[in-house]
Amino acid sequence: MQKQILISKEVNAEIIWDSTDKTILAVANLGNNQSCILDYYDSVEDAELAVEHFRQCYEIAVDEGFVLVPEFFVHQETGCKVTVAEGLAAHESVEVFRETLRIFKRGFQAAQ
16 A cells, blocks of 8 residues: 655655555655655554655755755755755654754865
């Protein structure tokens, strides 16, 4: 079974599980035949919560100048990379994610 969740015009997520619900997989489809496994979950509900959090974090990343590639958010100007796992931390607020992006970006710029 599967459920699709729209992340943006270019990106959607799929939650995939079998009838036993033992392993639930969340995948981001990036277009251009690229996809990225987001994570594995114990329940469909946990996967849905994580994907919704990821959707909000994706919007923040785009606002901060990042693009999504398999496994990473990459800043378009600096090239710094932030793992998608940072955008799946549903137990943290999306503002924590925004600050994480800014810290990575500043640190990368300072190192150049």
